[in-house]
Amino acid sequence: EVVPEIMELKKKVYAELDAVAGPDVIFASNTSTLPITEIANTTSRPEKFIGIHFFNPPQLMKLVEIIPGEKTTQAITDLTQEYVKSVNKQAVLCRKDVPGFIINRLFIPMVHEACYAQDRTNATLEEIDSAVKFKLGFPMGIFELADFTGMDVIHKATVEMHLRDKKVINPHPTIQKMFDEKKLGQKSGEGYYKYSDDKYERVALSEELAEKFNPIQLVANILNNAAWLITNGASDISEIEKAAQLGLGLRKPLFETAKEIGIKNIVDELYRLEKEHGEFYKPDPLLISML
Numbered sequence: 001e002v003v004p005e006i007m008e009l010k011k012k013v014y015a016e017l018d019a020v021a022g023p024d025v026i027f028a029s030n031t032s033t034l035p036i037t038e039i040a041n042t043t044s045r046p047e048k049f050i051g052i053h054f055f056n057p058p059q060l061m062k063l064v065e066i067i068p069g070e071k072t073t074q075a076i077t078d079l080t081q082e083y084v085k086s087v088n089k090q091a092v093l094c095r096k097d098v099p100g101f102i103i104n105r106l107f108i109p110m111v112h113e114a115c116y117a118q119d120r121t122n123a124t125l126e127e128i129d130s131a132v133k134f135k136l137g138f139p140m141g142i143f144e145l146a147d148f149t150g151m152d153v154i155h156k157a158t159v160e161m162h163l164r165d166k167k168v169i170n171p172h173p174t175i176q177k178m179f180d181e182k183k184l185g186q187k188s189g190e191g192y193y194k195y196s197d198d199k200y201e202r203v204a205l206s207e208e209l210a211e212k213f214n215p216i217q218l219v220a221n222i223l224n225n226a227a228w229l230i231t232n233g234a235s236d237i238s239e240i241e242k243a244a245q246l247g248l249g250l251r252k253p254l255f256e257t258a259k260e261i262g263i264k265n266i267v268d269e270l271y272r273l274e275k276e277h278g279e280f281y282k283p284d285p286l287l288i289s290m291l
Contacts, residue, residue: 063246115172130209139249147185227284
């Protein structure tokens with residue numbers, strides 16, 4: 001099922017399907033943010049309900065997130081993993097139905113954090129994006145990636161994730177403002193950057209610009225969320241690295257980058273941010289244990 005990310009619509013679709021589908025039919029939702037368990041519990045077969053999130057565009061992206069609900073059986077999870085392999089995709093298993101699953105848990109909060117980083121440092125979009133690309137090994141800058149994804153998608157994910165867990169995201173007002181003004185990124189011709197109607201032109205990023213911004217605040221954010229996934233039993237380092245490589249296009253493992261920067265430096269940055277901006281930045285126990 002790939003209907004729009006509207007909970008009531010999904011529940012309506014599954015109510016109709018549940019009434020006519022045979023008892024052996026498995027239900028799978030392509031949702032990227034909505035809680036699998038909540039949708040599953042509206043049906044008579046929550047044990048045969050699972051999340052199977054293909055990444056966009058699915059004809060090019062190899063990654064698929066598999067998310068069992070609280071009542072999904074191991075047999076259904078195993079069968080789903082076999083199915084993903086049969087269609088020549090690579091699966092990562094999000095072991096718990098947590099807000100954002102794996103990729104959105106890493107990516108969406110980082111977009112907000114980049115906005116805060118700009119506020120706090122007065123760095124330009126291009127300087128931040130250059131640092132993300134050339135220092136952190138992303139295929140493009142975080143603002144560039146947000147424009148590529150679409151502010152409508154990011155806004156929807158933000159609302160759903162924050163609704164389920166206030167500690168996931170520290171929402172920056174820019175996201176809501178851009179959504180309200182229909183500055184959705186490439187698809188609307190303007191987001192963080194402006195785009196020509198004729199063709200997509202990559203933003204002019206450079207290693208020289210990258211030297212003007214220290215991305216440690218962004219690394220601290222994404223690593224703290226990765227650590228949260230591990231601490232809470234939703235994933236492990238190898239699955240997170242696989243997801244980040246295939247879903248975000250990271251050219252270098254996330255935890256390898258973190259070790260190069262220094263775990264102590266990252267934890268110290270989180271403590272600094274916590275002191276100045278609140279408990280949202282409290283370091284995950286896993287990061288503290290790695291010191």
